[in-house]
Amino acid sequence: MRIGILTGGGDCPGLNAVIRAVVRTAEGRYGSTIVGFRDGWRGLLEDRKVEMRNEDRIDRILARGGTILGTARVNPQKLYDGLDRIKQTLEDNGIDVLIPIGGEGTLTAGSWLADSGVPVVGVPKTIDNDIDCTDVTFGFDTALTIATDAIDRLHTTAESHQRVMLVEVMGRHAGWIALQSGMASGAHLILVPEQPFDVDEVCDMVKKRFQRGDSHFICVVAEGAAPDPASMTLKEGGIDEFGHKIFTGVAQQLAVEIERRIGKEVRTTVLGHVQRGGTPTPYDRILATRFGVHATDAAHDGQFGQMVALHGTEIDLVPLSEATKQLKTVPLERYREAAAFFG
Numbered sequence: 001m002r003i004g005i006l007t008g009g010g011d012c013p014g015l016n017a018v019i020r021a022v023v024r025t026a027e028g029r030y031g032s033t034i035v036g037f038r039d040g041w042r043g044l045l046e047d048r049k050v051e052m053r054n055e056d057r058i059d060r061i062l063a064r065g066g067t068i069l070g071t072a073r074v075n076p077q078k079l080y081d082g083l084d085r086i087k088q089t090l091e092d093n094g095i096d097v098l099i100p101i102g103g104e105g106t107l108t109a110g111s112w113l114a115d116s117g118v119p120v121v122g123v124p125k126t127i128d129n130d131i132d133c134t135d136v137t138f139g140f141d142t143a144l145t146i147a148t149d150a151i152d153r154l155h156t157t158a159e160s161h162q163r164v165m166l167v168e169v170m171g172r173h174a175g176w177i178a179l180q181s182g183m184a185s186g187a188h189l190i191l192v193p194e195q196p197f198d199v200d201e202v203c204d205m206v207k208k209r210f211q212r213g214d215s216h217f218i219c220v221v222a223e224g225a226a227p228d229p230a231s232m233t234l235k236e237g238g239i240d241e242f243g244h245k246i247f248t249g250v251a252q253q254l255a256v257e258i259e260r261r262i263g264k265e266v267r268t269t270v271l272g273h274v275q276r277g278g279t280p281t282p283y284d285r286i287l288a289t290r291f292g293v294h295a296t297d298a299a300h301d302g303q304f305g306q307m308v309a310l311h312g313t314e315i316d317l318v319p320l321s322e323a324t325k326q327l328k329t330v331p332l333e334r335y336r337e338a339a340a341f342f343g
């Protein structure tokens with residue numbers, strides 16, 4: 001069998017671990033060959049690829065962040081318009097099955113290709129942990145670890161200056177990184193995209209904490225968190241060429257409002273792409289490796305149109321069409337658990 005593999009969407013720690021696992025399992029267990037397409041779907045549209053072998057160079061990418069194949073975002077319409085070219089590239093390279101590793105966008109494209117007759121086995125990745133039908137995605141644990149470490153550090157400097165600290169973390173539609181890093185680091189408030197916030201309520205919470213004699217206030221803000229429009233207006237950023245909303249910095253705008261309304265000194269830290277860079281945690285290396293092994297087995301079993309997924313401790317397959325129907329957002333009950341520690 002000949003397998004095509006690509007990485008799409010934002011990079012994520014653990015992508016290389018999946019690539020390594022697919023190459024080693026496919027060649028070692030099945031004697032199959034592997035072609036890596038460069039820069040996500042763009043590599044398929046432009047027939048840019050690299051032959052991948054089970055050699056020391058590949059073996060040693062296990063702990064390396066990023067993706068050796070490169071990744072990219074491509075306007076979905078360009079993909080739809082390029083279906084014939086994609087199929088031609090697959091045929092020219094003798095590809096029997098394609099393994100796209102990506103977030104909900106990449107997997108939606110994978111699901112569409114599967115519906116268009118291309119044999120596909122998907123692998124879910126994203127630091128946001130927002131892909132449905134899997135308990136968790138690899139990359140999340142690494143991002144969570146980095147965010148938690150950063151917030152732990154902010155506690156001591158905030159205490160020393162009796163400051164309010166706002167920490168903006170990634171999370172476009174889902175607040176998993178904010179929720180979990182906030183809980184793990186004992187934040188005094190967590191704002192997520194799923195629950196609009198009221199600025200006066202935030203200010204009251206800050207005031208009460210200082211009136212009680214506490215020395216600082218840490219609030220974790222997901223980049224996609226938004227105020228109730230009646231309480232504050234966020235700057236509009238518009239939409240980028242890939243259809244994603246452009247953020248305008250919710251934490252910084254909230255900081256200005258808090259200072260204006262209650263006169264407390266506020267500092268803002270935006271963690272940004274630090275959360276996505278560098279080596280994956282052991283948990284992510286192992287999950288990514290297991291996903292890679294199971295995706296390769298599924299490819300050889302002819303289990304197309306499916307995605308590997310973690311359920312409990314087991315790796316299963318779920319239809320791509322199911323997994324991409326909706327995002328896995330933070331349920332209200334989970335937010336309420338964290339809210340027990342607010343204020």
Ligand SMILES: Nc1ncnc2c1ncn2[C@@H]1O[C@H](COP(=O)(O)OP(=O)(O)OP(=O)(O)O)[C@@H](O)[C@H]1O
Binds near residue numbers: 008075076104128
């Ligand atoms: N609805 C869609 N239909 C077809 N293709 C899509 C769709 N959404 C996204 N894609 C394709 O998948 C690519 C990656 O999607 P996106 O930029 O959303 O990243 P992702 O895979 O979701 O990863 P992440 O959001 O974690 O960075 C897009 O650039 C586009 O080419």
Ligand SMILES: O=P(O)(O)OC[C@H]1O[C@](O)(CO)[C@@H](O)[C@@H]1O
Binds near residue numbers: 126127172276
């Ligand atoms: O790297 P880019 O294109 O700025 O994308 C950033 C986005 O990608 C993610 O890291 C992963 O989806 C989001 O958390 C974030 O909003």
Ligand SMILES: [Mg+2]
Binds near residue numbers: 009103104105106
């Ligand atoms: Mg996406």
